[in-house]
Amino acid sequence: MxxxxxxxxxxxxxxxxxxxxxxxxxxxxxxxxxxxxxxxxxxxxxxxxxxxxxxxxxxxxxxxxxxxxxxxxxxxxxxxxxxxxLPAAKALTAGQDRLSEKQMFDKLGVPVPRYMPVATREALDFAVKATGLPAVLKTRRMGYDGKGQAVLRKPEDLDAAWNRIGGQPLILEAFVPFEREISCISVRGKDGAMAFYNVVENVHRDGILRTATPRADDPMQREAEDYARRIAEHLDYVGVMAFEFFVAGGRLLANEIAPRVHNSGHWTIEGAICSQFENHLRAIAGLPLGSTALRAPCVMVNFIGDAPSNTELAAIPDLHIHHYGKTPKPLRKVGHATLLATSDARLQEQLTLLNMLVAKSES
The missing domain is CATH 3.40.50.20 (Rossmann fold)
Known part of the structure; x- marks a missing residue:
């Protein structure tokens, strides 16, 4: 094929x-x-x-x-x-406009932060009064890794935010004082069968994903799967889909879907029986889905801007290195590494060493 x-x-x-x-x-x-x-x-x-x-x-x-x-x-x-x-064009377009995406979540009973569309500077004032501050102003289209958005903490922030990203369709979302950011990576076959990877706890800095850690027995697993299933069935989805959530006050609030394989699922290459990439291909080719079971405690760390040397990385036991063949550039994802370990304690020891190397390469 x-x-x-x-x-x-x-x-x-x-x-x-x-x-x-x-x-x-x-x-x-x-x-x-x-x-x-x-x-x-x-x-x-x-x-x-x-x-x-x-x-x-x-x-x-x-x-x-x-x-x-x-x-x-x-x-x-x-x-x-x-x-x-595959996934079908309607799944692609569903995630391209943040307003229509939020409206889809509402329709399917998936909780979301308060939001309002913003088309003009005057509409921004109205939305802020209705939604409250702090809030996040985002472009409805495009924008990734923290691009195309501005955090509004006080009324004086509005003019600067509008001058930076105004003049295009926007959406204002209430700021969520979340405890965690998680993602649910699912895969759905042509026959409608679905499988889910362990919920992943994500850590971002400057709007860019830094680490992704799959969690065994996460209390949010079942709820996240339920919401992901609603979206996938509504879109008659085929392939891998990532669903990002905020955990706030012990419940989930939907952030966004990504109708594709996703950075927070890179750990699955070594950390799961069948990776998100293989499962996506299985799904679109009409093959049975592979097991999403977790092999061992693991964590994925992104290389941003530049990467440590292979010599330094290879010295860490149970580390798997992935370079993307990209020229180093500030804020660019140029690779990642996945650590596997026999225990959570051992994983933290190795992660401390890896983080030191990553910090040195970024400095």
């Missing part, structure tokens, strides 16, 4: 690495000249609006998917009109 992937970044790269043992081949369409997944398959170097390139892409593959949720809607529709695109 030939699988087409819209986008050729690190997620496409890891999908291909998971797919070759299954005898899958890959075709990527990506406008980037030095797309890091390109060496793992055929790279059609073109813009997502290039219909001639999209047509070439479609006739080259049996099924298509995407590695990031900002693929233009018309691109998804063009591909889906010619070959199977």
């Amino acid at each position: 030939k699988i087409g992937i819209l986008g050729a970044g690190q997620l496409g790269r890891m999908l291909a690495l998971a797919g070759y043992p299954l005898d899958f081949d890959f075709v990527f369409l990506d406008p980037a000249t030095e797309a890091c997944a390109a060496p793992l398959g055929e790279h059609i170097h073109a813009e997502y609006s290039d219909e001639r390139a999209l047509a070439e892409f479609c006739v080259s593959v049996d099924v298509a998917t995407y590695e990031f949720e900002n693929v233009p809607a018309h691109t998804a529709e063009f591909v889906a009109s010619r070959i199977p695109l």
Whole structure:
């Protein structure tokens, strides 16, 4: 089977690495000249609006998917009109607009923070009065890793936030004084069967994910699975989906979905019986899903900007290194490492050493 992937970044790269043992081949369409997944398959170097390139892409593959949720809607529709695109285009568009996403959560009974749409500077004043401060002003489209948003703590913050991201459709969300941020990684097959990985506890800094730790017997597991199942069934979803939540006051509040494999699930490559990447491919290819069971206590640590040397990393027992083939750049994810251990105590010892190396590489 030939699988087409819209986008050729690190997620496409890891999908291909998971797919070759299954005898899958890959075709990527990506406008980037030095797309890091390109060496793992055929790279059609073109813009997502290039219909001639999209047509070439479609006739080259049996099924298509995407590695990031900002693929233009018309691109998804063009591909889906010619070959199977999984997850379906409606799942892609559901997560592209934060307002419609929140409205979907409301419709399906998934709790969310208070929110209001904002189209003008005057509407921002009204929304702040209705929602209260602190609050977070976000672009409704695009924006990731903390981009496209501003935290409003006092009335004096409004003008600066509007000057920075105003003039486009926005949404104001009440600030959530959360105890934890978690994500639920699920996978749904063509037959509707679903499987869930252990809930993952996430730590962000500057809006970028730093560590992701799967939790055995997390008290939020069942509730997170319930909400993820509602969304997946509503969208007739096929593939891996990540659902990010805030834990506040002992309950979950939905943040957002990602209709794709996700950074908070990278630990599954070594830490689960079947990784999120393999399970995504199994799902879109119509194969039975693999086990999502946790192998051992583990944690995933992102390399941001630059990475420690392989010599330093390889000296840590039970560490698995993943470089993405990207040029070091401030705030860019250039790789990650996953630690496995025989106990939680041993995991913390090794994590302390890894964090020291990461801090040195970022300084």
